[in-house]
Amino acid sequence: MPGFIRKNKRSVVILILFAFLFWLVTIQVKNGRFPFMERPVLAIAGFFERIIAAPFRFLESAGTRYVYLVRTERDNGRLRQELVRLQIENSATTELLTENERLRALLAFKKQNPPTAFAVQIIAKGNSPASSTITINKGSDDGIEKDMAVVAEDGVVGRVQAVLPGTAKVILLTDPGSTLAVRVQRNREEGLLEGKLGLCALKYVSFYADIQEGDLLVTSGLDGLFPKGLPVATVLRVVKHEASAFQSVTARPIVSLSRLEEALVLRK
């Protein structure tokens, strides 16, 4: 046996390395991901990402600005009309808001402030086949912190996973490591939404819960990361297995994550 090992030393080393990597993965599945190596590699990769992306972003933004200029005059007229309409609506809304605040005060409800946000640009998309992440152009220098919620105009995008001075890594809803507390908007059934590479799965939904295809899932706010009521995903498929206490629910994110260019990071 020792003779065989000596003869095939390099092959044995490779085999041990494969076993070590597999063990490393199983440890993380059991105990959570390791963050210890993220900072140095993110710093180096982020530095190159910014340098490589900068000239392309400049050209893209110059082209976009020209197109915007052409459209500006046409939009100007339309926006003036819109402004008048919104001013009328605004005065009505202010009335309703005042009334709402008065009634809330009467009922002693806790006031919920709308979250403030940072506007960020997506400068890179994750390149590991086993995960779904993006890199944004703001980091700890701008006030971004770990676990901040990231949203787009349509709904939830993900949460900040790792932060560096100039960039941050965002783990998307569809990443296998992403979990999010949600509820069905129609009937308030609760569940945990997990990423499944491109799609999501709603876990721990009772066999008897009324979940239908097309149902909208919104954040429940129970995870303490996302504000309550943000659209997250729509139910794509519901499968009930007689042998299981839970339903198997597949959902598609509301936000088109592959076409995302800008997003908002919500302050905690």
Next chain:
Amino acid sequence: MKPRYYLVVFLLVIPVQASLLSPLSLGSVGPDLALALLFIIGLLTGPLEAALAGMALGLLQDVSAASLIGLTGFTRGLVGLGAGLLGRRMFDLTNPSTVIFLTAFSLAEGIFISILLQLFYGSIPFWNLLFARLIPQALYTGLLGYFLLQPLRDRKIVLALKRRVIQREF
């Protein structure tokens, strides 16, 4: 190639793929430059070196994507090993069939990762993933590999590289 050159190349490939190749993506499907590069390294160097290179590349990708550290390292190591074994049996690396192998490797890696994730986390929508992402991505990566292999059309380069590998191994 010396380890430090591999490290520099891989640290450049990761941001190039993440930022420059993302506009080439069609939906969630994009070409996998890192895999195509690793495949070529495997063809030119040999199974052991390519397996180590694949592990290093995969580990860097895992860390830079804040992913499960070791998962891509493991699968890319296998791809490197496979490409290295294939390279020993192929003498015309620029043959179009090489691209078919690259496509097959990309697809096999995707399926293997899906199976592992199914084992670890459960309820992966496998068929959806296969048709919506893995097969198109494998074809796209094969196409990218075809263009990457074009500079190697000069047989002198390939033969010189091959000779170097054979000399090193014997």
